[in-house]
Amino acid sequence: MERDITPGDRVIILVSLILMGAVLASLTRFPTLGYEVNVLGSPLGLVLDGRWLLALLLVLLTAAGVDGLVRTEAGRQRADVRYTATFWILPCLITLAIAVTIPRQFGATGSWLISLALLGALLTVVILAEYRTIQLAAPQYRMARLALNLATYCAAFALYGTIYGLQVRSLISAPLTMLVTFPLALELLRSTEEQLDRTWLYAAVVTLVVGELTWAVNAWGLRALSGGGVLLLAFYTFAGLAQQHLAVRLNRRVAAEFLATATIGLVLVWLSAPWLSR
Numbered sequence: 001m002e003r004d005i006t007p008g009d010r011v012i013i014l015v016s017l018i019l020m021g022a023v024l025a026s027l028t029r030f031p032t033l034g035y036e037v038n039v040l041g042s043p044l045g046l047v048l049d050g051r052w053l054l055a056l057l058l059v060l061l062t063a064a065g066v067d068g069l070v071r072t073e074a075g076r077q078r079a080d081v082r083y084t085a086t087f088w089i090l091p092c093l094i095t096l097a098i099a100v101t102i103p104r105q106f107g108a109t110g111s112w113l114i115s116l117a118l119l120g121a122l123l124t125v126v127i128l129a130e131y132r133t134i135q136l137a138a139p140q141y142r143m144a145r146l147a148l149n150l151a152t153y154c155a156a157f158a159l160y161g162t163i164y165g166l167q168v169r170s171l172i173s174a175p176l177t178m179l180v181t182f183p184l185a186l187e188l189l190r191s192t193e194e195q196l197d198r199t200w201l202y203a204a205v206v207t208l209v210v211g212e213l214t215w216a217v218n219a220w221g222l223r224a225l226s227g228g229g230v231l232l233l234a235f236y237t238f239a240g241l242a243q244q245h246l247a248v249r250l251n252r253r254v255a256a257e258f259l260a261t262a263t264i265g266l267v268l269v270w271l272s273a274p275w276l277s278r
Helices: 007-027 050-074 081-087 089-104 109-132 141-165 170-189 193-218 224-246 252-271
Strands: 032-039 042-049
Touching: 007 050, 007 089, 007 109, 050 081, 050 089, 050 109, 081 089, 081 170, 081 193, 089 109, 089 141, 089 170, 109 141, 141 170, 141 224, 170 193, 170 224, 193 224, 224 252
Parallel strands: none
Antiparallel strands: 032 042
């Protein structure tokens, strides 16, 4: 008698395929095309090769695998794709990191193996955490949600710091910031399919606020990490308030805690600002 495939089996199979793709990208030589484009007065160097196509395929594979896992667990094969898509975000980001960074470390065998193992373990944990948050009544829901929140904030800081470090005009950095903020806000605010419309609306509001603040932060002349930190504080504050409001837990005490955290963070960034050392 054949044993039914469990969700854990599905996750292991999916992660194994992703890691096999990363190994294939490491062992294969792809043609490279590099050129520089000028976007609204800001030069951007672009390097394209076959690894990016493979990375795209691995990301699509991850999205399809997680989507199937969510629909099976929810028992609704016709669930709204706007709902199931919120479960793809972090796994797809980690898969992209695997597909891009692992092949570049192939020359150093030790680092390559360690990175492959760590990122593979991270992807497994994140997908399992996503699975545990499908049902709000699941025993491990709170722990899984906490882990996903932490992973989301870490991803936001890395992406914000990278975008700010490009030192491009606000006309480019603000849309880029909004592009990464919206899916991350969806991950944080996701609840039930019944709250889907409100979730997307609140995520859009958080995205607009963070995008507008990008214009002001760019004028401060901060380092990449400091600039990314300020944007992270804004994202943490506004997304956190929206999250508490959706959960009907927002009150004066909760709002004061978020504002106090943001204030302390801004003071630390200010004290580390380059103009204080001049």
